[in-house]
Amino acid sequence: MFGDIIVGVDIGATKVCTVIARAKKQNQLEVIGYGMSPCSGIKKGLIVDLENVARAIKESVTLAEKAANVKVTAITIAISGFHTKLFASRGRINFDGNMKEITVEDVSRVLKEAKNFDIPYDRQVVDVIPNQYIIDGYDEIVDPTGMMGAILEVDADVVLGSTIATQSLLKSVEKAGYQVSGIIVEALASSEVVLSEEEKKLGVLLLDIGGGKTDIAFFKDGRIKYYDSIPVGSEYITNDIVIGLKVSYNEAERLKKQFPLSKKSLINNDQSITIYSIGESKQVSIKISDIIDIVEARLTELFTILNDRITAAGVKEQIEAGTVIIGQGIYHIVGSDDLLSSVTGLPVRFVNPKLPANLKLPYVTALGIVKYVAGMSLGERDVEILNKDRIPEEPSNTSEGLVNKFIKFFKQ
Numbered sequence: 001m002f003g004d005i006i007v008g009v010d011i012g013a014t015k016v017c018t019v020i021a022r023a024k025k026q027n028q029l030e031v032i033g034y035g036m037s038p039c040s041g042i043k044k045g046l047i048v049d050l051e052n053v054a055r056a057i058k059e060s061v062t063l064a065e066k067a068a069n070v071k072v073t074a075i076t077i078a079i080s081g082f083h084t085k086l087f088a089s090r091g092r093i094n095f096d097g098n099m100k101e102i103t104v105e106d107v108s109r110v111l112k113e114a115k116n117f118d119i120p121y122d123r124q125v126v127d128v129i130p131n132q133y134i135i136d137g138y139d140e141i142v143d144p145t146g147m148m149g150a151i152l153e154v155d156a157d158v159v160l161g162s163t164i165a166t167q168s169l170l171k172s173v174e175k176a177g178y179q180v181s182g183i184i185v186e187a188l189a190s191s192e193v194v195l196s197e198e199e200k201k202l203g204v205l206l207l208d209i210g211g212g213k214t215d216i217a218f219f220k221d222g223r224i225k226y227y228d229s230i231p232v233g234s235e236y237i238t239n240d241i242v243i244g245l246k247v248s249y250n251e252a253e254r255l256k257k258q259f260p261l262s263k264k265s266l267i268n269n270d271q272s273i274t275i276y277s278i279g280e281s282k283q284v285s286i287k288i289s290d291i292i293d294i295v296e297a298r299l300t301e302l303f304t305i306l307n308d309r310i311t312a313a314g315v316k317e318q319i320e321a322g323t324v325i326i327g328q329g330i331y332h333i334v335g336s337d338d339l340l341s342s343v344t345g346l347p348v349r350f351v352n353p354k355l356p357a358n359l360k361l362p363y364v365t366a367l368g369i370v371k372y373v374a375g376m377s378l379g380e381r382d383v384e385i386l387n388k389d390r391i392p393e394e395p396s397n398t399s400e401g402l403v404n405k406f407i408k409f410f411k412q
């Protein structure tokens with residue numbers, strides 16, 4: 001088991017990030033390669049350009065392959081809340097009234113039973129998340145393997161993905177030349193890196209604010225209880241600047257980064273600046289506050305939608321550990337966390353995880369994918385991530401070992 005290679009790929013609206021890791025001794029994971037490539041083939045969480053996404057996947061994985069000195073054949077990917085729904089389900093198998101030792105195969109069977117219900121025609125199962133196992137009426141069992149019993153049950157959350165979104169993801173990976181060894185809920189993967197077990201027990205809101213969307217995940221009692229997505233991200237701020245100031249997209253991006261403020265009250269000197277306006281033969285003069293007005297309006301709109309969603313879902317009053325923001329969408333915008341806090345009335349913080357050497361925040365979800373897979377395989381959720389300290393001496397193939405077992409699980 002140890003020494004197996006795991007490959008996690010995060011396919012986003014603006015970039016694709018890959019992390020390759022090796023499962024070391026118990027509870028240790030060594031990052032041995034990573035790579036990132038720009039991507040522009042996804043809009044509102046849906047792939048609109050397969051060729052562009054496939055190219056970005058290929059480039060990202062190739063960069064990671066070279067660093068890790070391995071040949072990748074299969075990858076694990078994540079799916080966002082924009083195209084997924086969680087359904088509580090129970091699976092049950094009995095052993096004809098006979099006591100027996102529960103095996104890994106029995107666990108696979110009961111998880112398969114949890115998927116045995118009427119699935120909407122436009123949905124397909126992409127993951128099954130066990131919350132507890134029950135043996136002969138005794139509940140709160142984390143891992144039943146090796147225990148004795150006559151009846152085995154599981155309470156699980158079945159993740160149903162939009163068929164068109166899921167198939168598009170699979171097709172893009174296939175075009176890139178790889179197999180999909182598994183699909184994981186994006187928020188679950190990210191939470192492995194950025195949230196503590198205590199936060200997930202108390203009740204914490206995790207926001208992944210990217211370029212084209214904002215994923216919302218609520219954790220309570222150690223499990224994900226609510227998962228949703230808003231089709232608004234940082235690109236919409238840029239688009240509003242384009243429309244409001246009549247500038248090019250590149251100029252709007254430059255202005256947003258040059259004056260990264262969330263509220264007009266944060267401006268120290270509201271000076272005039274010159275910009276290149278589309279349709280004008282010369283430069284025009286505007287105030288810095290003209291830019292920040294647009295940023296503040298868009299952020300306030302996004303945060304108001306978010307507040308309405310969590311209030312309607314009945315989770316807002318259960319958030320005892322506050323709100324954690326990941327994603328690069330508004331990370332650079334000063335005061336955006338305070339603005340969110342003022343709208344929702346909740347404490348807010350940007351995540352600052354301890355990542356392996358040289359890894360940056362964009363790799364959080366890809367790193368979470370490999371940690372999640374390793375945790376499933378090792379039977380432990382707390383997996384230590386080691387720094388990438390050297391190139392592995394022996395090449396490995398991801399179609400072997402751990403990932404092969406993962407493929408079999410998803411086929412079942």
